[in-house]
Amino acid sequence: MSEHVIPRPSGSVDVRPCDPADTDALLEVINRAAVIYEGAIPADCWHVPYMSREALTEEIQRGVRFFGLRAGDALVAIMGMQDVRNARLIRHAYVLPAYQGQGLGSILLRHCCQAQPPRPMLVGTWSAAHWAIAFYMRNGFAPVPAGCVLPLLRCYWDIPARQAHSSTVLAQPALTVEQVSGLIKGGGPAG
Template identity: 50%
Template sequence: MSHIRPCRNDELTAILAIVNAAAQAYRGVIPADRWHEPYMSLGELEREIAAGVVFWGYEAGGAVLGVMGVQRVRDVDLIRHAYVSPGSQRRGVGSALLEHLARASTDRLLVGTWAAADWAVSFYRRHGFELVSPERTVALLKTHWTIPERQIESSVVLAKPPLDGGDR
């Protein structure tokens, strides 16, 4: 039996293990100057939580197999840090987490991801997210995320429902 639930404070190690194992897919794909190990440190995770990111976990058989964060920023909900353990990928874990967070949201959802992570972009598009124009992407990343300029240059934003004006 599986279920989705908020992650607990005593699960930070499990969250990090999932994030850092799944993020290995970025190695050699994202700009080399943005890659580091671990991909997410304990300090970074704690800062994200302190900034309002709420992590949800997909649990099955007593183990958390995937995590996804959501953060309310201004008038939207941001999907943050979506990762599934490599051994549990392509089994509906990420889809279940995303669908759960989408049902819980009453506003537009935005997700930012690496432009070169075509598997991530495809995942969100399969779930009804649409790419935002490059111009609006830069504006959204600067107003809704706190990330370095280099990451802004290398990222895309997807929205659900789509932003007005037919951005693609």
């Protein structure tokens, strides 16, 4: 696929659900954009491809729903969301490198945050992915208190311990320790 920078989207942009026919394109976006992690995340957590077809299939079977933005017929930005218990998780958010910095990730994030009924939004990312953390913070997410990261990761994600200890969690709205405790106990955020 030849990449050319598309103009920054203005007005309404069509966010579309991805379907099984998009599997190859999803993998291309994820694996091309994930190259930025090489050298930033623990070496034993980096692998090529970053996400295999089997891993993507497992994620979809677990309830991750993917949405995408296209330039012409080509998928150039994707984001997954997954409702787990009483929260919505943002999963696997990637924009092809040539299309980054144009607001596509923010458009997808706004779409995914329109949960009905409203529920807390959580995103887990590598602690070393400072660019991703900054992106989520620019879009209204706040880091959860440090002591809440591992309990949230254990409760809402199914990831290896090594990845959990190298990750952080951000939330929208911002959550206090007490609110995280209420969320984990199965209610909404208390307070």
